[in-house]
Amino acid sequence: MAALLATTACGPASDDAAGGGKSSDGPNSSASTGSTASPSASDSAGPSKPSPSAAKRPGGGKKSGGDDGSGIALCTMKDLSVSATNYDAKGEPVRHILLVVTNASSRKCDLQGAPEVTLGDAKGPAPVKRETDPGEVLTLAPGAEAYAGLLATGGKMDTYDVTSMTLGLGSPGGESEPDKPVDVPMPVSSFQADDGQRVTYWAGTEGLAMRPVTRS
Numbered sequence: 001m002a003a004l005l006a007t008t009a010c011g012p013a014s015d016d017a018a019g020g021g022k023s024s025d026g027p028n029s030s031a032s033t034g035s036t037a038s039p040s041a042s043d044s045a046g047p048s049k050p051s052p053s054a055a056k057r058p059g060g061g062k063k064s065g066g067d068d069g070s071g072i073a074l075c076t077m078k079d080l081s082v083s084a085t086n087y088d089a090k091g092e093p094v095r096h097i098l099l100v101v102t103n104a105s106s107r108k109c110d111l112q113g114a115p116e117v118t119l120g121d122a123k124g125p126a127p128v129k130r131e132t133d134p135g136e137v138l139t140l141a142p143g144a145e146a147y148a149g150l151l152a153t154g155g156k157m158d159t160y161d162v163t164s165m166t167l168g169l170g171s172p173g174g175e176s177e178p179d180k181p182v183d184v185p186m187p188v189s190s191f192q193a194d195d196g197q198r199v200t201y202w203a204g205t206e207g208l209a210m211r212p213v214t215r216s
Contacts, residue, residue: 072139075101075109075169077179082167084150086187087210094191096214097150098206099167099184099199103140112137114201115148116170116181119193120162126150132200132212146202147209154196163190 080101087096099117103109114132116125138146153159168181203209 072110075111079105079109084184084187095153099148102145110137111146116168117199118166126197126199129198129200147206149200149209149213151198151213152193156194156196159194162193
């Protein structure tokens with residue numbers, strides 16, 4: 001009888017313990033708290049990858065003649081033909097020039113950054129209007145064109161005569177030797193330039209290229 005009473009007394013205690021185990025599965029349990037914390041664990045995985053457009057920004061450190069991560073080769077001077085057009089009315093001083101490159105190859109190529117344009121005997125290329133950076137490269141199909149606007153005189157000092165001009169693509173990221181610049185056919189026999197000269201980044205339309213310089 002004593003043994004039976006002892007067994008009966010222990011029964012509720014065992015049920016309470018089992019009940020305590022079940023209560024740990026409720027909404028206020030530590031397991032539930034762990035599941036709500038899972039977004040934080042995800043956040044700690046590190047920064048997200050850059051967007052494709054960010055990865056394709058001009059000057060992204062890619063070698064000339066290579067590709068910019070898109071799988072399309074960068075344009076070289078061998079791929080392109082170059083022309084220049086006077087954008088000012090007849091009889092007016094030549095200040096605004098439209099530069100056009102055409103993909104003369106049989107393959108697509110990516111054009112990035114801004115042209116390196118040297119006017120006459122200038123010591124270096126015309127400075128680039130940084131605000132015209134489109135934030136991405138231009139993919140040129142065979143026969144497609146890209147445009148840049150050139151401001152020859154910005155009302156500054158040190159005016160000089162220009163009877164020749166060259167254009168190069170530079171070296172993206174400075175990681176390789178750039179292509180040799182090519183001579184650009186002059187839109188007129190000569191024009192004036194000064195140290196206020198500027199050039200835009202490559203653009204996909206004539207308007208986007210010329211608007212920033214014609215308003216200067």
